[in-house]
Amino acid sequence: DAKTTQPPSMDCAEGRAANLPCNHSTISGNEYVYWYRQIHSQGPQYIIHGLKNNETNEMASLIITEDRKSSTLILPHATLRDTAVYYCIVRVAHLGGGAQKLVFGQGTRLTINP
Amino acid sequence: EADIYQTPRYLVIGTGKKITLECSQTMGHDKMYWYQQDPGMELHLIHYSYGVNSTEKGDLSSESTVSRIRTEHFPLTLESARPSHTSQYLCASSGSSGGAKNIQYFGAGTRLSVL
Numbered sequence: 584d585a586k587t588t589q590p591p592s593m594d595c596a597e598g599r600a601a602n603l604p605c606n607h608s609t610i611s612g613n614e615y616v617y618w619y620r621q622i623h624s625q626g627p628q629y630i631i632h633g634l635k636n637n638e639t640n641e642m643a644s645l646i647i648t649e650d651r652k653s654s655t656l657i658l659p660h661a662t663l664r665d666t667a668v669y670y671c672i673v674r675v676a677h678l679g680g681g682a683q684k685l686v687f688g689q690g691t692r693l694t695i696n697p
Numbered sequence: 698e699a700d701i702y703q704t705p706r707y708l709v710i711g712t713g714k715k716i717t718l719e720c721s722q723t724m725g726h727d728k729m730y731w732y733q734q735d736p737g738m739e740l741h742l743i744h745y746s747y748g749v750n751s752t753e754k755g756d757l758s759s760e761s762t763v764s765r766i767r768t769e770h771f772p773l774t775l776e777s778a779r780p781s782h783t784s785q786y787l788c789a790s791s792g793s794s795g796g797a798k799n800i801q802y803f804g805a806g807t808r809l810s811v812l
Contacts, residue, residue, distance in 0.1 A: 624785075624808065625806060626788075626805050632800065680728070681728070681747055682745050684755070689739070
């Protein structure tokens with residue numbers, strides 16, 4: 584099973600780019616990389632996902648290395664509201680009926696400082 | 698923004714009471730999930746459903762029950778609440794289309810306190 588390694592915490596200044604790394608050296612060829620974040624006391628929020636290519640949406644960019652063993656989530660202009668726990672997920676448990684469980688690790692607690 | 702709603706957001710209740718946590722989604726997703734999360738801890742799957750009239754237990758044992766009579770609703774019930782049930786309950790849903798079928802969208806959660 585693919586698992587991820589993330590730093591437990593990071594700090595970033597408001598207005599700067601926040602770069603959150605994730606190692607997933609045992610990822611399989613067909614496993615996606617998902618990023619979610621959880622702001623205090625709220626449900627996890629989907630951010631972005633990718634398979635091989637770099638991806639960008641209105642929230643963030645996802646850079647996946649060519650060997651797919653690591654990735655970086657980039658928040659280009661971090662604001663105070665981006666303070667949250669960020670989860671990199673590659674492991675998915677297959678359930679009945681095609682349902683799939685996301686396996687959340689400990690994540691990275693990102694603090695945006697004014 | 699995900700169209701998945703949970704009510705109530707907060708609930709404080711006495712031991713022995715029956716409670717139902719509501720979860721509704723308007724995305725037409727066939728799969729729905731209930732996770733449980735204690736403060737600062739990981740999410741654990743307690744129930745899921747892959748369609749109407751299907752309900753399955755997750756990998757964390759829970760005394761709660763669920764039902765899926767309609768696609769959009771997936772309520773969770775505790776027949777007799779106990780202090781050990783104090784936790785945050787998170788509902789999620791996902792569809793079946795596209796290569797990345799695992800994108801689950803979460804509600805805001807219900808924080809339950811049983812006194």
